[in-house]
Amino acid sequence: MLVPILTLILGITIGVLVIVLLEKEISTAIQQRIGPEYAGPLGILQALADGTKLLFKESILPSRGNTHLFSIGPVIAVISILLSFSVIPFSSRLILSYLNIGIFLWIAISSIAPVGLLMSGYGSNNKYSFLGGLRAAAQSISYEIPLTLCVLSISLQVSGRKRKRKKSLPQDELISQSILKRAQKINRIEFSLSFVWIPIHVLLNKQGIEQKTSGWLGTPKYIKD
Incomplete structure (x- = not known):
């Protein structure tokens, strides 16, 4: 083992x-x-x-925050990602845990990562860090639904074709969408709202327009601060 x-x-x-x-x-x-x-x-x-x-x-811990909560957050995120690989069959011999509900367990385990983001943001005792944790968690959760639908669709197609004993791959569109949603879920720079809002905020400042919104739409105000 x-x-x-x-x-x-x-x-x-x-x-x-x-x-x-x-x-x-x-x-x-x-x-x-x-x-x-x-x-x-x-x-x-x-x-x-x-x-x-x-x-x-160097690990910098907030002096006025909850250091234990701040440190446990990244650990939970990393452990959830590593555990999700335990049910993936890379080959007939390289699989740590063979379960009939492997795909559902993979979805459930990978959904724990936003909890670590919220814990780190809340444990920092800083409103900007907490807002960033909320934004990252909300973005991660919002991409969970289409990612889950893509993965379940691929699983159903593979299961149906396995019963019919046909050696064919699932639809390429579902695979490409699954890969794209995974990149969006882990908040790569192409899908980061912070980098999207920076040029918009610069344009608004040049035109003398002040952005007055709340929630993640109020990100330009916090970037300015």
Whole structure:
């Protein structure tokens, strides 16, 4: 049992590094910029350098906040993500837990991550951090519904074709939508509301218009502060 667990953890780590590097290369090609090229040959070690930097960054705890609640939040988010891989059958031998309700358990476990975001935002005892935690949790939950529908649709199609003994893949549209919703759920920079509101806020300031809204629509006011 220990060997599959270590293999899974190593595979997840390498997969994250490859995906981060691929995202940098694709963003570079789209924006016609010079991409990572100094960390290793052709910049292939850039993702490893970023991961090493994150591991050795200083942990700054709020002096007036709840340090325990602030620290437990990221742990809950990371553990929920790691546990969601335990029910994914990567092969006939590489699966940690074989359950008939594996897909429902995967959806339930992956939905715990917003709780960690709320705990960290509330534990910081800062209204801006708490607002950011609410926004991130609301955005994550809003993408849960279409992601769940896409995953369940793919599961139903695979189950039906398995009974008919037909070797065919599900619809490409559902797979692409599932991948897109997953990228939106983890709040990648392309779907971050903060980066969307920055150019709008700059435009409003140039025109002398003051944004007076509440909730996540009031993000420009907090960016200005």
